[in-house]
Amino acid sequence: MIPLSWYLIAAAALFCIGLFGVLSRKNAVSILMSVELMLNAVNINLVAFWHYHTQLQGTSQIAPQVFVAMVFIVAAAEVAVGLALIISAYRRRETPVVDEMTLLKG
Amino acid sequence: MSGLQVVFLIVAVVTLFSGVMVVASRKMMHSALWLIMTLLGVAILFATLQAGFFAIVQVLVYIGAISILIIFTLMLTRRVMDEETTQVIKGWWLPALMAVILFGLLAGLLATWEDFQGMLNELPADVENLAAFGTALVNPAGYVIPFEVASILLLAALVGAIYIAMERKEKAE
Structure with missing residues (x-):
């Protein structure tokens, strides 16, 4: 069967790809997409640990499943609000570039 | 190597490649389509972990709802960025270096854990217990x-x- 380490390494790599995207992309929508990558990497970890813990304990563990569901919910809420903010700022400034979004500057 | 390991490796490579293309594509729409590919790969990884429910939820919520929202937003805000030659900031090597260092740290930290080489055995078919x-x-x-x-x-x-x-x-x- 598959070693646990493979999942952890794959998730760590996906998380780092997302981190690079968040730090380096100019477009706000790109940054949100990279955040999605990072959240997905966390979910892979949680589901892998759910499998491992269930295997050790013998019965299905509820807490990891609840955690995964929470990550899904928070990701959906974050995307909805984030995209609404981007559309609202785009309407004022005609730009999706983060560096040019200076509406809050005094 | 068992069949499931081969499946895992193929899916993981496709997922990570799509992930790299999400942050590396010059065109935003291509980036969004690669994101869908990555999310599908993650759903298949969930399925290989026998978490069938979360695989389905992943397809429904991420591919069905979130990526559609992202594509809608791209269509509403697309005018400016398509002619740009680059989508990343000037000093992009610094985040890249940071990501590589973080990956090294994470991998090194995980390798010190004693259960790191633990195998995930096949669980009974009804293990999820929804x-x-x-x-x-x-x-x-x-x-x-x-x-x-x-x-x-x-x-x-x-x-x-x-x-x-x-x-x-x-x-x-």
């Missing part, structure tokens, strides 16, 4: 408080999103 999961979500002795808080968070986020994105005519003058 009835117990669903009951725990509405059980006062279980997770009803986090469940309700998450519901209210989602509702507030959606109402807030509608309010923020709404076009106000009097301000448009």
